Amino acid sequence: MKRFALSLLVLLACVSTVALASGAGDTTVSISGTATVTNGTANGDTVTVTPLDRNYRRVGQSVNATVTNGTFTAANVTNASLYYVRLSHDGLAHYALTNETDGISFDLGPTLSGRVVTENGSAVSNAQLLVASPTGPPVGQVNASENGTFSIGPLKSNTTYTLWMRMAGVPYKKTVTTGTNATNVRFVKRAPTDDDGVLTVSGGNPASHVMQVSPRQNSTGLSVVETLTVRNTGDRPFVGPVRVALPNGATPTGAMFRNRQTTFSRQGSDVIINATIAANDTAQIGVAYDLENRSIQKSVDHDTDRLAVVLQGYNLSEVSHSPNLRPGSAPISMLTNDKALRSGDEIQVHVPKTAQQSANGGSGNGGNGGTDFPTVVMVLSFLSIVIGGILAYRAL
Structure with missing residues (x-):
């Protein structure tokens, strides 16, 4: 906890x-x-x-x-x-x-109170709850009693708080608004699921699926980092493997879960990352890989609302792509989708060697090489700020 x-x-x-x-x-x-x-x-x-x-x-x-x-x-x-x-x-x-x-x-003034129970209504004894404010930081913690009851306050009126609980490594989440349903809260400890059908790639800001493509160091191939915001749309925690499809010929070099480097396994064309995601919550998952060739052809494993392919150091006019992608209006080379992608949809991007830009802005064979996974993710986070403005511009 x-x-x-x-x-x-x-x-x-x-x-x-x-x-x-x-x-x-x-x-x-x-x-x-x-x-x-x-x-x-x-x-x-x-x-x-x-x-x-x-x-x-x-x-x-x-x-x-x-x-x-x-x-x-x-x-x-x-x-x-x-x-x-x-x-x-x-x-x-x-x-x-x-x-x-x-x-x-x-x-x-208001007090937030209720009871922690199992799905059959039995009390969950001595659960430790954390109450988070609307801006994210914790307000405080409270321990449930032997019969599962809890109470915490005084809190701000007409304010939405998030209750968090973690038991046996499984996260549970419930939102409550003071002044409406805050005095008889029923916080249910549901058995987790490993059905990845409850997962979508959505809720990310600025994009839910970001692919950063850059020249590979000392090679004619590509280095790619994919970051996905995965949402659990179910009514119970998800605990299990999350699949991220790799393009043909990709060699995975690292993985991330909730901004921390993590272990991964390979199964066919997928990278497998173990994840725990509370009901109606999101988590960021990342995969880094190298490509010997210059083509990215892959299927998406989950429904995806917004995709951004950032082509770092490349001339977008020389990059070919599948019809479900289009150039974004941006000061950086980027492709995005016009409509939501469904699980199984395929995307394609081909980046010829001639598309690579030199330091002075022209095409050439130079360019910075790829980096290891943690550093690339930091760069990706910076670029996401730029993409945010781009996607906001699209929405206007």
Whole structure:
């Protein structure tokens, strides 16, 4: 459970530990607001304000303030585009992300309560639950009783929270909105499934399936990294193998699950990665491979909403592709799909040697070689930001 909680702390870690971004403003502002608690008081509670830029990087030191008579003011906060505000009350943490300097309000009151049960209604004793805020970071943890009951609060009104539970390595997830169904929550521990029919490639931002194609080092072939956002559409956790189809002639060199390098196996033309995905949750899966030839011809194993093929260092006008792909309107060479791909659909991309661009922008035989899997994934994450703008442009 501790490792699971740490995964949800990523956003907070980024906010609190990233080095100050260059170009932060020299002026300061005061951040003020109110904090109230139904049938209680927030007086004496600590409010922490962290200034951020529009890319959510910290641009100044965090500043603490104390709630007095239901109000707080954090002085000398670096002037910024965004402010991440955290209220600590009675062992729980509450958050607000705002671009305003005043009028920030924490109104605490509702309690989230319910029972953890099995599918046949039996109590799940002593389950440890983690409650996450709408922005992702954890609000707090609570242990269920012997008969499975739990209660945590006070929380913010009319706010959607996510309940997480992990038992025997299997993740469980449930969303609850305070003020509607938060006082009689039935959190069911369902038996997991290994039926990959519940999986789709969807929900990724900016694209659910990204293929980064680059020149292979000291070779005429290609290096490819595929990253898929896999969604479990079922009502129970998925625990089992996830298949990623490889093109003919591909040699896999690495795999990733939830941004961590992982083991994989090969079965026919597929790479197999073991995954655990909570019901109605997503996870990123990645595969890196080398190709001796210059053609990518493969089927997709799961229904896919958005695909992006990033052709790093290539002239797109010289690249041929299947009819279900088209050039994207972008400052980088990219192919995308016009409509959703179905499981079994085939895509084809041929990248001739003449399409490779030299450092000065012309065609040539030069170019940077491929890298090992972890480094390529970091590059891919950077390129995804660019692709996000491209796909947003398509949607307008």
